[in-house]
Amino acid sequence: MDNRTHAQEWQRLAEMDLSSAEYLLQMHPVPANIICFLCQQSAEKHLKGYLVLHGINPPKIHDLNELNKLCSKFSASFQDIANQCSDLTAYGVQPRYPMELIMEEQDIKRALNSARAVRDFVMALTQKKV
Numbered sequence: 315m316d317n318r319t320h321a322q323e324w325q326r327l328a329e330m331d332l333s334s335a336e337y338l339l340q341m342h343p344v345p346a347n348i349i350c351f352l353c354q355q356s357a358e359k360h361l362k363g364y365l366v367l368h369g370i371n372p373p374k375i376h377d378l379n380e381l382n383k384l385c386s387k388f389s390a391s392f393q394d395i396a397n398q399c400s401d402l403t404a405y406g407v408q409p410r411y412p413m414e415l416i417m418e419e420q421d422i423k424r425a426l427n428s429a430r431a432v433r434d435f436v437m438a439l440t441q442k443k444v
Contacts, residue, residue: 317367321440324363331332332429333354339422343417346417353429354378357398360436361385367440376406395435398428 315323335352338345354376360383362372368388375381378399386392401424 316335319371321363321367322360324366325437325440328356328359328363330431331359332426335426335429336380344419344422346419346422349422350402350417350425353425354402356429357402357432358406360433362401364388364436365438372410376403378403378406389439391439392435395432398431401428402432 325426331352335349335356338349338352358376359382361378361384362424364385365372365381370384372381379396381391382396384401405425
């Protein structure tokens with residue numbers, strides 16, 4: 315499988331995570347922890363897909379700050395989404411374990427907006443590389 319095809323597979327999975335997060339907004343009560351987790355997962359997969367596109371086997375980490383730094387080796391503009399990556403990083407592990415983690419509607423909105431921002435940014439850069 316070539317890098318572009320492999321990267322597209324990462325993007326497809328990332329879109330599934332984000333679509334699932336958006337779908338879960340219909341549930342009552344809204345599963346905030348799962349939505350935020352899926353937003354982090356979407357952003358993580360978009361970043362890893364970008365690395366794959368550039369021939370890098372992505373590390374098995376959930377730290378979006380670190381993944382952003384790795385991506386910035388190919389484009390300094392990744393600094394533009396550093397805040398969104400930082401916002402989402404905490405949702406990669408904490409919501410998956412039984413611990414007190416109180417999330418509110420504003421957390422969900424911020425997570426969704428951050429995930430969309432990462433997606434839009436990476437997809438725009440990916441299109442330029444075609």
